[in-house]
Amino acid sequence: MKENNQLNVKKLFNSAFQNQKKKNFKIAISQYKKLIDINPNLALVYYNLGLIYEQLEETEVAKKNYKKSVKVDPLFFHSYNNLGILFQKQGEKEKAIDNFKKVIEINSRYINAYNNLGLVYSSLGHYKEAVNSFIKTLELEKNNSLAKKSLIYLLTYYSTNNNHPLIIANNNLKQITKKFIFEDLLKIKNLSYILKESYKIMKNYDHNFENLEFTETQSYRRNSLDLNCIRHHEVFNNSNIIAKFCFNCFKIQIEPSNVIDLIKLFFVFDRLELSKNNQRKCMVELRKEVSGLYKGIIYCSNVEEAKNILEDITPLLNLNLKYKVSIKRGCSEFYKSFSNFNIIDKKDINFMDYPKKWEKIEQKIKIKKNYNTIKINNTVSGMSISDFLVINQWLNYAKEIGDQSYKQIGFETFNSQYISEKMINQIEFRKKEFKY
Numbered sequence: 001m002k003e004n005n006q007l008n009v010k011k012l013f014n015s016a017f018q019n020q021k022k023k024n025f026k027i028a029i030s031q032y033k034k035l036i037d038i039n040p041n042l043a044l045v046y047y048n049l050g051l052i053y054e055q056l057e058e059t060e061v062a063k064k065n066y067k068k069s070v071k072v073d074p075l076f077f078h079s080y081n082n083l084g085i086l087f088q089k090q091g092e093k094e095k096a097i098d099n100f101k102k103v104i105e106i107n108s109r110y111i112n113a114y115n116n117l118g119l120v121y122s123s124l125g126h127y128k129e130a131v132n133s134f135i136k137t138l139e140l141e142k143n144n145s146l147a148k149k150s151l152i153y154l155l156t157y158y159s160t161n162n163n164h165p166l167i168i169a170n171n172n173l174k175q176i177t178k179k180f181i182f183e184d185l186l187k188i189k190n191l192s193y194i195l196k197e198s199y200k201i202m203k204n205y206d207h208n209f210e211n212l213e214f215t216e217t218q219s220y221r222r223n224s225l226d227l228n229c230i231r232h233h234e235v236f237n238n239s240n241i242i243a244k245f246c247f248n249c250f251k252i253q254i255e256p257s258n259v260i261d262l263i264k265l266f267f268v269f270d271r272l273e274l275s276k277n278n279q280r281k282c283m284v285e286l287r288k289e290v291s292g293l294y295k296g297i298i299y300c301s302n303v304e305e306a307k308n309i310l311e312d313i314t315p316l317l318n319l320n321l322k323y324k325v326s327i328k329r330g331c332s333e334f335y336k337s338f339s340n341f342n343i344i345d346k347k348d349i350n351f352m353d354y355p356k357k358w359e360k361i362e363q364k365i366k367i368k369k370n371y372n373t374i375k376i377n378n379t380v381s382g383m384s385i386s387d388f389l390v391i392n393q394w395l396n397y398a399k400e401i402g403d404q405s406y407k408q409i410g411f412e413t414f415n416s417q418y419i420s421e422k423m424i425n426q427i428e429f430r431k432k433e434f435k436y
Helices: 002-021 025-038 043-055 059-072 077-089 093-106 111-124 127-140 145-154 165-178 188-205 229-239 244-248 259-271 303-320 356-364 385-401 404-409 417-423 427-435
Strands: 218-221 250-256 280-284 294-300 323-329
Touching: 002 025, 002 043, 025 043, 043 059, 043 077, 059 077, 077 093, 077 111, 093 111, 111 127, 111 145, 127 145, 145 165, 145 385, 165 188, 165 385, 188 259, 188 385, 188 404, 218 259, 218 385, 229 356, 244 356, 250 259, 250 303, 259 280, 259 294, 259 303, 259 385, 259 404, 280 385, 294 303, 303 323, 385 404, 385 417, 385 427
Parallel strands: none
Antiparallel strands: 218 280, 250 294, 250 323, 280 294
8 A cells, every 4th residue: 555655656746747847837736736745745846846936936935845845854955055046036145145055064066056155255245255166166077167257257356366277377367468568568469479378378277268158258347336237228128218327328439440459449448547447348249230340438427528538548549549439328229219319419409318207117117136246346457367268259250250450460269159159140241341
């Protein structure tokens, strides 16, 4: 009789699990609840219910089931890990940390817990602890892509003398550019030397680093202010209105003539000293609906500030590169819906102010807060691993569009599958843009 009962339980569990995989959640939930009626001490059943309710976005019910799972089996660390993730998503970061530590206490070799812990610490600005967490991941799994990329990103704004090979490589890269005064830094032969030496350093760190699947194509010089652009774009995409914040966002947009000038601009931005340390970035354009190839952007809080900065940096730019420049307002994506938003002169009769009626609309828009956002410090000057990998993306972009200037530096780029894939549907358009 007992054997028959166990057989029925196994059969019912397998059926519930298959329905769960097929996303027949209503049936799966019903079957799992029947299993609980038969035996309320099945930790895996509560765990699977937690997974289902997570997918249904019933977070509190999911948490309740994960907690039941560990009550039945205190060593069921997967439930602690999922609880940690849910607490992190809800902004309860200390509870998230407690749960990830509990996972490690039970299973000190569970890689996901260290990665998750590192991400929570980064979001709190506890960078030393974050570094230690990512390094622990890499000790357990040398080629863990998430830990590598998280650590590379963290090192763009946090300095440490930790003796992990990746950190040593990052610090060595920074030393290369410090050898040059600004005027010499932008000479072709020195750019070539910097990139070749950087490549050697990376190869010495890891012969397979080229397979990192790095997807970043923009190199930032940040301050600690969060512009919250993701949120503002969600406002625009959800309601076709421009967020109030964006009406005071102006930018100097510099368009270098080729990829060599873009790399030069990157070093200009790295050494540039502005009184407010305005955020700035260099990038290649990959948005299919936006024209322009190579861009450098300095973000400003008003048009007067933009004009003053542009006046100050123009002599520096004229000495070192060929470029076009303009002052723009907000993001290019907004112009199609609101053509007047691009007007920067307040005296112009068509200058667009924030419509008061939009304020109520914007307040009603429900946007989930991203509690995984990393707390950012000022970018550490000098070329980082992230910068080197981004520049390699730019050089691959130049190859794709027929920009032969990259050959001047004599650096043989390594392939970027990401750039190749992003360019598939716009390659001819970009080639024509570069030609004309």
